[in-house]
Amino acid sequence: MIGELDDYKDLVVKCSHCALCEAICPVYLEDMLETHVARARVDIIDQTLCKKTMPVTPRVKDIINRCLLCTSCTRECGAAVPVHEIIIAARHALYGGKRQNWLKRYILKNMIENRGIVGLPAYLLWTAQQLHLTPAGFPSIILSTFTSKYRGTYPASSEKRQKVAYFVGCATNSMDPETGESVMRVLAHNGIEVVVPDKLMCCGIPALAEGDMKSAQNAVRNNIAILADLDVDAVVTDCTSCGMMLRAETGKVLPADDPLLKKAAELAPKIFEVTDYLNKIGLSPAPTTMQESYTYHMPCHRGWTPTLDTAPIEVLSCIPGMEYHAMSEPGKCCGAGGAFFTEYEDLSGKIRKRKLDDILSTGVKTVISQCPGCRSYLASALGRKTRVIHPVTLLRKAYGL
Amino acid sequence: MKTAGMRADELEKDLKHLLGGEKVKTEPEDLLAYSSDATRYYAQGKPDAVVLAESVDDVCKLLKYSNQYEVPVTPRGAGSGLSGGATPIKGGIVLDMKRMNKILEISKGNMTARAECGVVLANFSRAVEKEKLFYPPDPQSMDVCTLGGNVACRAGGPRGVKYGTTPHYVLGLEAVLPDGSVINTGGISVKQANGYNITQILTGSEGTLAVITKVNLRLLPLPPERKTMVIVCDSPQLAAELVSRIIYEGAIPAVLEYLSVGAIWLMNSFRPIPVAQDGQAYLLIELDGTPAVIAADIDLIKSISVKMGAREVKIIEDNKQAEGIWKARRNLSPLVLRVYKKSISEDVTVPRDRIPEMVKAVSEIGASLGIPTGMSGHAGDGNIHPGVQLAEITPEMEKKAEEAIRLIIEKGIEMGGTVSGEHGIGLHKSQYIEKELGKIQMDLMKRIKYAFDPKGIMNPGKIWPEEKA
Numbered sequence: 001m002i003g004e005l006d007d008y009k010d011l012v013v014k015c016s017h018c019a020l021c022e023a024i025c026p027v028y029l030e031d032m033l034e035t036h037v038a039r040a041r042v043d044i045i046d047q048t049l050c051k052k053t054m055p056v057t058p059r060v061k062d063i064i065n066r067c068l069l070c071t072s073c074t075r076e077c078g079a080a081v082p083v084h085e086i087i088i089a090a091r092h093a094l095y096g097g098k099r100q101n102w103l104k105r106y107i108l109k110n111m112i113e114n115r116g117i118v119g120l121p122a123y124l125l126w127t128a129q130q131l132h133l134t135p136a137g138f139p140s141i142i143l144s145t146f147t148s149k150y151r152g153t154y155p156a157s158s159e160k161r162q163k164v165a166y167f168v169g170c171a172t173n174s175m176d177p178e179t180g181e182s183v184m185r186v187l188a189h190n191g192i193e194v195v196v197p198d199k200l201m202c203c204g205i206p207a208l209a210e211g212d213m214k215s216a217q218n219a220v221r222n223n224i225a226i227l228a229d230l231d232v233d234a235v236v237t238d239c240t241s242c243g244m245m246l247r248a249e250t251g252k253v254l255p256a257d258d259p260l261l262k263k264a265a266e267l268a269p270k271i272f273e274v275t276d277y278l279n280k281i282g283l284s285p286a287p288t289t290m291q292e293s294y295t296y297h298m299p300c301h302r303g304w305t306p307t308l309d310t311a312p313i314e315v316l317s318c319i320p321g322m323e324y325h326a327m328s329e330p331g332k333c334c335g336a337g338g339a340f341f342t343e344y345e346d347l348s349g350k351i352r353k354r355k356l357d358d359i360l361s362t363g364v365k366t367v368i369s370q371c372p373g374c375r376s377y378l379a380s381a382l383g384r385k386t387r388v389i390h391p392v393t394l395l396r397k398a399y400g401l
Numbered sequence: 402m403k404t405a406g407m408r409a410d411e412l413e414k415d416l417k418h419l420l421g422g423e424k425v426k427t428e429p430e431d432l433l434a435y436s437s438d439a440t441r442y443y444a445q446g447k448p449d450a451v452v453l454a455e456s457v458d459d460v461c462k463l464l465k466y467s468n469q470y471e472v473p474v475t476p477r478g479a480g481s482g483l484s485g486g487a488t489p490i491k492g493g494i495v496l497d498m499k500r501m502n503k504i505l506e507i508s509k510g511n512m513t514a515r516a517e518c519g520v521v522l523a524n525f526s527r528a529v530e531k532e533k534l535f536y537p538p539d540p541q542s543m544d545v546c547t548l549g550g551n552v553a554c555r556a557g558g559p560r561g562v563k564y565g566t567t568p569h570y571v572l573g574l575e576a577v578l579p580d581g582s583v584i585n586t587g588g589i590s591v592k593q594a595n596g597y598n599i600t601q602i603l604t605g606s607e608g609t610l611a612v613i614t615k616v617n618l619r620l621l622p623l624p625p626e627r628k629t630m631v632i633v634c635d636s637p638q639l640a641a642e643l644v645s646r647i648i649y650e651g652a653i654p655a656v657l658e659y660l661s662v663g664a665i666w667l668m669n670s671f672r673p674i675p676v677a678q679d680g681q682a683y684l685l686i687e688l689d690g691t692p693a694v695i696a697a698d699i700d701l702i703k704s705i706s707v708k709m710g711a712r713e714v715k716i717i718e719d720n721k722q723a724e725g726i727w728k729a730r731r732n733l734s735p736l737v738l739r740v741y742k743k744s745i746s747e748d749v750t751v752p753r754d755r756i757p758e759m760v761k762a763v764s765e766i767g768a769s770l771g772i773p774t775g776m777s778g779h780a781g782d783g784n785i786h787p788g789v790q791l792a793e794i795t796p797e798m799e800k801k802a803e804e805a806i807r808l809i810i811e812k813g814i815e816m817g818g819t820v821s822g823e824h825g826i827g828l829h830k831s832q833y834i835e836k837e838l839g840k841i842q843m844d845l846m847k848r849i850k851y852a853f854d855p856k857g858i859m860n861p862g863k864i865w866p867e868e869k870a
């Protein structure tokens with residue numbers, strides 16, 4: 001189970017020490033210090049928290065915190081060491097869910113239960129933002145959510161082809177309802193009936209990042225119980241991190257004897273990111289011509305279906321007139337890492353700088369990405385001339401919805 | 402502290418004063434991170450300090466100091482070596498060279514390049530390919546390993562069969578001697594006959610003579626096209642015999658890899674390989690050149706394979722799929738750990754015509770000791786990487802593994818082979834090198850070492866076993 005370091009003892013020593021993680025760890029590539037690459041992190045966790053041959057020093061804590069949980073090393077590891085899960089377990093072992101101060105924990109708890117920053121925390125953060133007290137790159141707080149508008153079942157606008165549930169994540173719900181609007185319209189236009197289930201919580205991934213297993217389990221239990229009982233062909237999300245959590249991590253958050261595990265396993269193959277899903281069923285009707293150039297920033301949490309990484313390019317290639325300009329290394333991390341950038345502002349800024357250079361050298365003014373964290377973090381540095389949007393937004397525009 | 406007469410806190414203070422605090426790391430977590438290379442089982446000691454060099458000047462200052470106080474220095478690239486060569490077994494300083502990572506010049510006219518030693522090989526290859534040039538050496542750690550490390554270890558790779566290995570491309574070096582003086586060996590001309598070839602003495606010296614800081618490399622024109630093919634065989638012997646036959650008949654693949662059935666299974670679990678999974682051995686081939694040359698080679702290889710009884714010859718048309726297969730190949734060494742607890746990859750290399758015999762010998766040695774062995778490697782150049790695998794790490798299995806390795810290496814040397822084709826000697830093979838080279842040559846090597854490094858501070862304990870006092 002994620003969070004229980006004991007369950008990872010054998011996997012920790014699986015690392016072959018091949019060093020190939022040096023090619024992909026965004027933190028290492030910035031720091032250029034081997035202590036900050038997966039191979040060493042895993043060894044340090046093994047010695048300090050598993051075998052306890054070395055003491056837990058403030059430096060050890062920093063090494064464990066200084067990880068974006070981008071999952072690049074896990075995705076590419078030949079020996080199949082689940083590095084990000086080991087980091088989460090180490091954070092749990094170190095802090096027991098109390099890595100942050102009480103105020104941040106209060107905001108997180110509220111976010112997980114209400115799917116986003118809503119209510120009192122929203123007012124607090126909104127006020128802080130007006131006074132320029134939030135960290136640079138922090139997404140704009142708005143005071144009306146997607147789920148305050150959408151709840152229940154929405155019919156297909158043409159002949160019904162499928163029925164899906166739309167899992168609306170925290171970011172879309174409380175900071176970017178426009179993307180949610182686009183998802184609703186594009187799905188309906190494609191003959192899909194959409195259920196927006198009530199009472200869902202956050203997917204739980206922000207709690208995992210804190211090693212807060214209690215909150216993660218709480219969210220996961222709530223969500224599986226609701227989603228598994230729906231009679232739908234698929235569950236779609238616009239957010240790659242929510243999708244990864246629902247499809248690939250949810251089962252690992254629960255203890256091995258949990259009765260909900262079976263439901264979670266049955267549900268997992270139905271989870272799709274919305275562009276990946278649209279490619280599977282095929283766009284119908286076909287969009288009309290739209291002249292537009294775009295570039296694509298691949299979210300890090302993309303390894304949970306084999307087609308997800310290039311799904312937006314594939315779906316947008318159905319729009320005649322669209323031109324894709326690949327940036328160099330589209331899969332390179334942008335530095336946001338959920339809330340990581342608020343904790344390691346300088347480091348994240350340096351990682352983002354490389355991404356910005358790659359984006360700007362394409363000369364294109366539209367960047368697409370399915371991760372709301374990446375979008376807002378990149379947008380805050382790109383200024384008004386370049387927009388960063390979800391691919392479904394372009395689809396909506398092409399359909400004239 | 403293993404360094405004679407100096408305390409760790411004194412060393413730290415001195416180094417920080419000498420180089421600036423940010424370039425010197427001495428916390429226990431750093432020392433752990435720099436205690437081994439890609440052979441974690443050879444991690445036998447921690448350094449007392451890690452130094453992150455950013456300039457030749459840093460290296461000069463550090464070596465001058467280390468030489469004066471006789472502090473061991475272990476130079477390090479990515480720490481991806483497979484010989485234990487970058488492990489600081491005598492403590493002292495690990496000198497991380499990865500921050501010296503600038504490509505200084507790519508000359509299209511002269512078809513050469515100059516770069517700092519810490520440049521990552523894959524970044525270098527991509528940069529020269531943008532100029533339609535080609536740097537063939539391709540050790541499987543190419544995504545992380547550094548040019549300096551490649552030169553120091555005479556790194557090879559699958560393309561060795563057609564293009565040779567790193568030493569064939571090194572024209573000159575900038576290096577810092579243990580006393581802190583800088584030498585520029587060789588040059589940037591493709592022909593040189595200027596006295597002893599110090600360039601090639603440093604090439605393969607494994608950090609025991611000097612610290613390589615810049616490299617001058619020869620480049621080739623970029624082949625216009627590449628094609629991947631897989632041959633499925635029903636017996637290891639057939640695959641092994643095909644290797645020398647294909648080359649003898651005149652097709653020279655850029656890469657000609659022999660893969661055991663286990664290797665294919667593991668690679669397939671990482672990236673799909675669209676061939677029958679129940680063959681007994683496989684050849685993985687890359688051809689490069691003009692489309693006409695590639696087409697002719699494919700025809701030739703196909704007809705030889707069919708004639709000799711191969712089951713399937715598959716051309717991989719989809720480039721993305723081919724890339725995936727090569728990526729899986731590069732990951733083979735960590736992939737083995739999905740199944741086994743420990744895997745030791747040997748580097749013994751035999752003349753190409755002895756490969757069938759070697760394949761047979763390795764599996765017999767494994768069978769007689771009851772220990773799993775595998776053979777997957779660059780068969781085209783005789784460098785077939787026999788591996789010994791442990792399902793459980795017990796003293797008994799460790800002993801068997803050691804015995805199997807000894808027998809495999811002795812067999813290889815007996816066939817006229819060498820103990821290492823491309824990994825270098827390091828710690829891993831130091832006990833076998835004298836068997837291959839003889840005492841007189843070993844003594845000569847030691848005198849060369851003394852000429853460069855009279856105080857013995859450079860990467861002590863490597864290449865030959867430490868002499869007992």
